[in-house]
Amino acid sequence: MSASAGSPGGAARSLRSLRDLYDQAVELPAEERERFVAALESAGSSHCAQLRRLLAAADPSAESPLDDDPWARVEEEEGPEPVPERIGPYRILSE
Numbered sequence: 001m002s003a004s005a006g007s008p009g010g011a012a013r014s015l016r017s018l019r020d021l022y023d024q025a026v027e028l029p030a031e032e033r034e035r036f037v038a039a040l041e042s043a044g045s046s047h048c049a050q051l052r053r054l055l056a057a058a059d060p061s062a063e064s065p066l067d068d069d070p071w072a073r074v075e076e077e078e079g080p081e082p083v084p085e086r087i088g089p090y091r092i093l094s095e
Contacts, residue, residue, distance in 0.1 A: 018047045022054050030059070 021040065025033050033055055041048040083095050 014047075018050055018054075021045070021047055021051055025051060025055055026058060 025036050028036055037048055037051055037055070040051070083092055085092055
């Protein structure tokens, strides 16, 4: 009995194949990666869309919302907070 992609063995093989393709693609210079994936696509590989997403996620030059400092935007809009006159029982004498 052979394992299909829907079976646990077939899914594991498919994942290993995708991992192997990713490992090959990530070693290539960035400008050659799309050609690599396009060649796989023309050969009928079913992993092309997943591979493109993995490569895009691994691209260090890609911008991510996690790279932004959310507090920087608030400080730009409002400016720095003024120093309070008191902090608890302590009175602030100077900045």
